[in-house]
Amino acid sequence: MRAILALVLVRIFVPCLFSPLACAADSIVFIDKQKLWILQSGEATYAFGVNERGELQHLYWGKRIGAQDFTSAHSLPDWASFDLSTTTTPQEYPGWGAGLYVEPALKVTFANGNREVVLHYLDYKVENNDVEITLKDAISALFVHLHYRVYPDNSIIERSARIENRTSEAVTLESAQSASWTLPQDPSYRLHYLTGRWAGEWQLQNEKLQFGKRLLESRRGSTGNEANPWFAIDHMDETDESHGPVWFGELGWSGSWRFTIERTPSDQCRVVGGFNSFDFGYRLASGESLQTPPFYAGFTDAGLGEASQILHRFQLERILPGSPHPPPRPVLYNSWEATEFNVNEAGQIALAEKASRLGVERFVVDDGWFGQRNNDHAGLGDWYVNPQKFPHGLKPLIERVRHLGMDFGLWVEPEMVNPDSDLYRVHPDWVMNFPARPRTEGRNQLVLNLARDDVKEYIFSWLDRLVTDNDIALLKWDYNRNWSEPGWPEAAPADQRKIWVRYVQNLYDIIDRLRSKHPRLEIEGCSGGGARVDLGMLRRVDQVWPSDNTDALDRLTIQYGFTEAYTPHVMMAWVTDVPNGIDGRITPLTFRLLVAMTGSLGIGGNLNKWTDDEIAGASKMISFYKQIRATVQDGILFRLGSPIESDFSAMQYVSQDSQQVVVFAFLHSQQFGRSMPLLHLRGLADDAIYSVSAIDDKLENPTRKLSGAYLMHHGIQLRLRGDYDATAIKFDRVR
Numbered sequence: 001m002r003a004i005l006a007l008v009l010v011r012i013f014v015p016c017l018f019s020p021l022a023c024a025a026d027s028i029v030f031i032d033k034q035k036l037w038i039l040q041s042g043e044a045t046y047a048f049g050v051n052e053r054g055e056l057q058h059l060y061w062g063k064r065i066g067a068q069d070f071t072s073a074h075s076l077p078d079w080a081s082f083d084l085s086t087t088t089t090p091q092e093y094p095g096w097g098a099g100l101y102v103e104p105a106l107k108v109t110f111a112n113g114n115r116e117v118v119l120h121y122l123d124y125k126v127e128n129n130d131v132e133i134t135l136k137d138a139i140s141a142l143f144v145h146l147h148y149r150v151y152p153d154n155s156i157i158e159r160s161a162r163i164e165n166r167t168s169e170a171v172t173l174e175s176a177q178s179a180s181w182t183l184p185q186d187p188s189y190r191l192h193y194l195t196g197r198w199a200g201e202w203q204l205q206n207e208k209l210q211f212g213k214r215l216l217e218s219r220r221g222s223t224g225n226e227a228n229p230w231f232a233i234d235h236m237d238e239t240d241e242s243h244g245p246v247w248f249g250e251l252g253w254s255g256s257w258r259f260t261i262e263r264t265p266s267d268q269c270r271v272v273g274g275f276n277s278f279d280f281g282y283r284l285a286s287g288e289s290l291q292t293p294p295f296y297a298g299f300t301d302a303g304l305g306e307a308s309q310i311l312h313r314f315q316l317e318r319i320l321p322g323s324p325h326p327p328p329r330p331v332l333y334n335s336w337e338a339t340e341f342n343v344n345e346a347g348q349i350a351l352a353e354k355a356s357r358l359g360v361e362r363f364v365v366d367d368g369w370f371g372q373r374n375n376d377h378a379g380l381g382d383w384y385v386n387p388q389k390f391p392h393g394l395k396p397l398i399e400r401v402r403h404l405g406m407d408f409g410l411w412v413e414p415e416m417v418n419p420d421s422d423l424y425r426v427h428p429d430w431v432m433n434f435p436a437r438p439r440t441e442g443r444n445q446l447v448l449n450l451a452r453d454d455v456k457e458y459i460f461s462w463l464d465r466l467v468t469d470n471d472i473a474l475l476k477w478d479y480n481r482n483w484s485e486p487g488w489p490e491a492a493p494a495d496q497r498k499i500w501v502r503y504v505q506n507l508y509d510i511i512d513r514l515r516s517k518h519p520r521l522e523i524e525g526c527s528g529g530g531a532r533v534d535l536g537m538l539r540r541v542d543q544v545w546p547s548d549n550t551d552a553l554d555r556l557t558i559q560y561g562f563t564e565a566y567t568p569h570v571m572m573a574w575v576t577d578v579p580n581g582i583d584g585r586i587t588p589l590t591f592r593l594l595v596a597m598t599g600s601l602g603i604g605g606n607l608n609k610w611t612d613d614e615i616a617g618a619s620k621m622i623s624f625y626k627q628i629r630a631t632v633q634d635g636i637l638f639r640l641g642s643p644i645e646s647d648f649s650a651m652q653y654v655s656q657d658s659q660q661v662v663v664f665a666f667l668h669s670q671q672f673g674r675s676m677p678l679l680h681l682r683g684l685a686d687d688a689i690y691s692v693s694a695i696d697d698k699l700e701n702p703t704r705k706l707s708g709a710y711l712m713h714h715g716i717q718l719r720l721r722g723d724y725d726a727t728a729i730k731f732d733r734v735r
């Protein structure tokens with residue numbers, strides 16, 4: 001009977017499933033009669049439809065289901081007189097009105113004082129992998145265009161909204177979210193998220209999702225350390241690293257943002273995210289629109305490990321500059337920890353000569369090269385080369401660096417100014433401020449108001465000149481404080497809060513123009529470490545600096561958290577000197593090198609102090625790194641052991657073509673002579689044969705060849721001992 005019913009359904013649906021108008025791509029099925037959209041992205045299905053009230057109702061998000069199984073949307077009943085159907089029915093993009101008590105995606109005030117918006121379906125458009133659904137307020141000419149993009153190869157869906165005011169008067173948006181994501185009703189969700197502070201970024205947290213609202217946000221003007229706009233939600237008792245369902249997502253916005261993760265008393269769960277509505281108030285004049293940032297989300301039923309693998313692959317293929325094949329990250333040297341502000345031509349040349357002996361491919365001069373920048377009290381804003389430090393400009397240094405076989409990078413912090421600078425003395429009005437109120441400094445600096453177009457043009461023009469006049473391969477773009485006094489006195493009072501949005505749009509505009517004018521220029525995103533890492537930034541920068549904390553032990557945890565959300569390709573990791581500046585810890589050079597080799601490798605120590613033995617040992621390891629770089633930067637990452645849960649941690653990377661596998665293992669402190677657990681590798685073909693080459697002699701019973709079956713089912717035994725021991729092993733497929 002069931003089979004017959006299925007056939008009938010298929011026959012009914014076939015005409016619209018295959019009509020060109022009904023479904024522009026296999027990834028999007030539109031069933032006209034029932035006003036249903038079924039998005040198929042990789043292993044996941046996402047479905048919604050128009051209900052009998054005309055609302056766009058969410059129907060399903062989870063493991064793949066055939067389109068023929070879905071039936072029309074129908075609103076859910078009231079729960080007594082207290083939770084009306086508007087609240088119990090999950091809407092794709094609920095406006096605040098008509099008795100909605102869950103988190104709205106849109107909240108507005110109209111010119112006449114009305115404060116309600118009730119969105120009804122109006123129209124749709126499907127093109128390739130994109131759907132645009134237009135909703136309209138039941139009463140006024142306020143429109144919302146919901147955009148969905150399906151990434152069929154990545155199990156990811158992108159959502160955003162454009163809010164358009166076609167009324168004759170201004171409308172103020174008090175909350176404008178990118179999307180409301182509804183999960184299947186369930187009482188046992190667990191939320192994973194990332195928190196941190198300067199030098200302690202990327203701390204992975206998890207907790208059972210309780211009733212009420214859990215807020216993850218930044219009110220700081222930029223992405224922030226305290227929380228990152230990434231989430232993963234799984235089933236408490238069912239999901240682990242390699243099994244079970246996970247719903248996950250991240251936002252493409254580098255300004256203040258907010259995720260509201262809500263569990264209602266009836267165990268409905270949703271994630272609403274976009275612009276932070278704190279101090280928000282975006283006035284849309286008649287005819288104007290506001291585009292919200294893209295919010296990307298995905299589903300897998302193969303655990304947290306696969307959730308991060310999907311995100312890594314998505315970032316490599318769809319987000320990063322140069323995607324789908326972003327260029328490999330060169331081994332970099334940065335002089336910051338070696339010299340701090342004490343940079344000059346002779347000193348930098350001496351370091352460059354030593355760096356080239358190590359096998360470094362890119363030499364980066366950090367802070368201190370410009371204006372009167374002898375410490376962090378002065379000079380930001382004055383972007384001329386300091387004539388005492390570089391009497392002939394940067395050219396002789398750059399030429400020497402090029403001659404040594406490296407390319408050249410330079411630090412800038414374009415969005416900031418020290419009050420002790422020529423720029424501030426001439427343009428005190430260029431910083432964000434509230435008139436007649438003190439301007440709070442952070443690291444002795446103030447934030448330029450990029451929302452102003454004159455400030456934006458000024459920044460673009462000096463950056464353009466710098467890159468035009470000098471042979472610069474990389475700009476390290478830093479941003480060392482959060483906002484205070486976010487005033488924009490030159491704007492009309494009703495428009496001043498647009499600063500939260502306009503600043504970031506103008507920042508993006510500067511970077512986009514610079515990159516399109518200088519297509520070979522690369523950029524490293526930095527914010528005193530990792531305080532501005534998000535998919536908005538990753539569209540525009542080739543790599544990021546995750547943390548000023550370069551202590552190798554701390555870095556294990558920091559990098560573990562980082563790679564939950566972002567690919568190791570962008571994760572810069574330097575080897576610096578000991579005792580470490582943050583915590584005084586002393587770790588062996590090989591341990592520091594191996595920790596840094598799990599991401600994109602950099603060297604940040606004072607090479608003048610390195611012994612010949614250290615230089616020789618490090619250069620051998622750097623050449624090993626070059627053999628595994630493509631696997632580490634662009635491969636599939638398996639977390640074999642977590643540094644959060646144990647003193648012993650391990651990571652495995654499999655190259656995209658499955659030809660190489662690399663394993664790193666780290667021991668913090670051995671106790672009681674305990675041997676290391678057998679490491680079972682993952683994701684290999686049983687019958688594949690690999691030749692084995694370890695960086696040292698810490699693999700028990702080293703055999704020259706091993707099978708995938710042996711590596712996964714028997715596992716490998718490592719001989720790590722004492723404190724801060726580590727190893728790396730490379731497996732190259734021979735058959």
Ligand code: GLA
Nearest residue numbers: 336366367526527528529548
């Ligand atoms: C920030 C960066 C560092 C370094 C300094 C320079 O702290 O994170 O890497 O560039 O600024 O002032």
